[in-house]
Amino acid sequence: MILQLNRILFVLGGGIGILFSVLPRTMAQPTGEGSIRVTPGGFQKELSVGIAELDVTTGRDNELEVQYVKTMAYDLEFSDYFKPLPNSAQMAAQHARDRELQAIDYGAWQSLKAEILVKGRFDDSGNAGTIHLYAHDIYEQASILALRYDLVYDSRERKIREIRRAVHAFADKLVQKYDDMGLPGCAHSYIAFENKQRRADTAGNQKLVREIYIMDYDGRNIRQITQDRNLAISPAWSPDGRKLVYTSFRQGLADLYIYDLDSGQIRVLSAFPGLNSAASWAPDGRSLAVTLSRDGNPEIYVIGANGSNPRRITHTKAVETSPTWSKDGSTIFFISDRYGAPQIMGITADGGRNWRVTRGGHNDDPEVSPRGDKLVYTSNQGGGGFNIWTSNLDGSDARNLTGDLRGNSEHPSWAPDGRHIVFGAPDGRIMVMDADGSDKRALTTSSRIPGTNHSPSWGP
Numbered sequence: 001m002i003l004q005l006n007r008i009l010f011v012l013g014g015g016i017g018i019l020f021s022v023l024p025r026t027m028a029q030p031t032g033e034g035s036i037r038v039t040p041g042g043f044q045k046e047l048s049v050g051i052a053e054l055d056v057t058t059g060r061d062n063e064l065e066v067q068y069v070k071t072m073a074y075d076l077e078f079s080d081y082f083k084p085l086p087n088s089a090q091m092a093a094q095h096a097r098d099r100e101l102q103a104i105d106y107g108a109w110q111s112l113k114a115e116i117l118v119k120g121r122f123d124d125s126g127n128a129g130t131i132h133l134y135a136h137d138i139y140e141q142a143s144i145l146a147l148r149y150d151l152v153y154d155s156r157e158r159k160i161r162e163i164r165r166a167v168h169a170f171a172d173k174l175v176q177k178y179d180d181m182g183l184p185g186c187a188h189s190y191i192a193f194e195n196k197q198r199r200a201d202t203a204g205n206q207k208l209v210r211e212i213y214i215m216d217y218d219g220r221n222i223r224q225i226t227q228d229r230n231l232a233i234s235p236a237w238s239p240d241g242r243k244l245v246y247t248s249f250r251q252g253l254a255d256l257y258i259y260d261l262d263s264g265q266i267r268v269l270s271a272f273p274g275l276n277s278a279a280s281w282a283p284d285g286r287s288l289a290v291t292l293s294r295d296g297n298p299e300i301y302v303i304g305a306n307g308s309n310p311r312r313i314t315h316t317k318a319v320e321t322s323p324t325w326s327k328d329g330s331t332i333f334f335i336s337d338r339y340g341a342p343q344i345m346g347i348t349a350d351g352g353r354n355w356r357v358t359r360g361g362h363n364d365d366p367e368v369s370p371r372g373d374k375l376v377y378t379s380n381q382g383g384g385g386f387n388i389w390t391s392n393l394d395g396s397d398a399r400n401l402t403g404d405l406r407g408n409s410e411h412p413s414w415a416p417d418g419r420h421i422v423f424g425a426p427d428g429r430i431m432v433m434d435a436d437g438s439d440k441r442a443l444t445t446s447s448r449i450p451g452t453n454h455s456p457s458w459g460p
Contacts, residue, residue: 046083050114052095055121071164075171075187081178106141114138128152133170145174186415189217190459192235193430197451201229212246219443225259237459238281245279269307278321282329289323289332300334313351327372357395365411371418378410388412388423401437411455428452
C-alpha cells in the first residue's frame with residue numbers, strides 16, 4: 001500500500017460513452033405509525049421478524065414473491081437489528097387467516113416467536129403498480145410503519161428490480177426507527193468501485209484498463225459508468241448520492257471528472273497543470289477537498305463544486321493527499337509523509353491548526369464515519385501486511401479488522417448507517433463487513449464481473 005499519489009503513478013500504463021442512467025430513488029411518505037419498544041441503552045439483541053408472503057392482487061407470481069421475501073430478509077438481517085424467522089407453513093397459514101379476518105392476530109404471531117411482523121401487498125396494472133408495505137410491533141400490538149411506493153416498469157426484469165428498490169427503501173426506514181442516532185439503513189445505497197481487466201484501448205491495443213462501475217449495496221445490478229478505456233479511478237460520492245467524482249487519464253493526464261447519475265452526463269471538474277486527484281466532497285456538497293500539484297508539490301486544496309476558486313490548505317514540502325472531511329465539515333483528515341512514513345493528519349478546514357493522528361506504520365485511505373466518531377483507514381502497523389483499521393478521531397483505540405485475511409486489504413469506505421464497511425480484499429474482490437470486522441461477505445465474484453475490483457466508495 002502506498003500513498004494515493006504514488007498509487008496513481010503505479011497504475012499508469014479517449015472517448016466516453018454512457019451505458020446507463022440510474023433512476024431517482026423510490027420515494028414514499030409514511031401513512032401511519034405506532035409506538036416502538038426501546039430498551040434502556042438501546043437494543044441489546046436482534047429482534048425476530050416474521051416476513052409474510054407478498055399478496056399479489058392480480059394472482060400468484062412465484063418469482064416476484066420469492067425475490068420479495070429474499071430481499072426483505074437479506075436487508076433486515078444485514079442491518080444487524082433484526083433476525084428474520086425461517087419461512088414456515090405455520091406462518092403462511094397464519095397470514096392467510098389474517099387476510100380472511102382483515103386483521104392481525106397478535107397473539108398468534110407471538111406464539112410463532114415474532115416480535116416484528118412485515119406484510120406487503122402488490123397491485124400490478126401492467127406497466128405500473130403500487131406496493132404497500134407494513135411493519136407491526138407484535139407485543140405492542142401496533143403499526144410502526146406503513147409506506148406506499150408507486151412503481152413504473154417496462155419489463156418483467158424491471159418490475160422485479162423496482163420491487164427490490166421499494167423493499168430496500170422500506171427496510172431502511174424500519175432500521176431508522178431503531179437506530180440511536182436516527183440513521184437509516186444502507187439497503188437503498190449504491191457502491192462505486194474500480195474494475196481492472198484487459199481490454200482494447202482507444203488505439204485498439206490490448207492493455208489493462210480501469211473503469212468505474214456501480215452496484216447495489218448487496219452486489220446486485222452491476223453496471224458500468226465510464227468508457228474511458230484507460231485509467232478511471234478513485235470514485236467518490238456527492239452528499240446527495242447523485243454525482244460521482246473520479247480521476248481519469250482519458251486525456252493522458254490525471255484530471256478530475258464528475259458523472260451525474262440523473263442525466264448521465266460527464267464533465268471536467270478540475271484540470272489544473274499537474275496532478276488532480278483524491279477528491280472528497282464537503283458534507284454540504286458545496287466544495288471538495290482535492291490533491292493538486294499545480295504549484296509543484298502535491299498539496300491539499302479546497303475547490304468549489306464546479307471546480308472554481310482553488311484554495312490551498314497545506315503548505316509543506318511533503319506529499320499530502322487522500323483528504324476526507326469530518327462530519328461537521330470543520331476538519332479535513334489527510335495523508336502526509338512529512339514524518340517519513342505516510343501518516344494520517346488533521347487540519348482545520350480553513351488551513352489553520354494541524355495535528356498528527358497516527359504514529360506508526362504506513363497509512364492511507366482515511367474516511368470518517370457518518371456517526372462522526374471513528375476513522376477507518378488502511379495501515380500496515382503491527383505487521384502482517386496492509387489491513388483495514390478503525391480508531392477514534394484522535395488515533396486512540398486503533399483496531400485491526402482484517403487480520404484474518406491473507407494479503408493486503410485496501411481502501412475502506414463507511415456505509416451510510418455507520419455500522420458497515422466496504423473494502424478491497426486481497427484477492428481482488430469487493431467485500432463488506434460489520435464495523436467491528438465481523439460478518440465479512442463478498443460482493444463481487446468472477447461470475448458477476450470479470451477482472452479484479454478495487455477502491456470501493458459507499459454512497460449515502
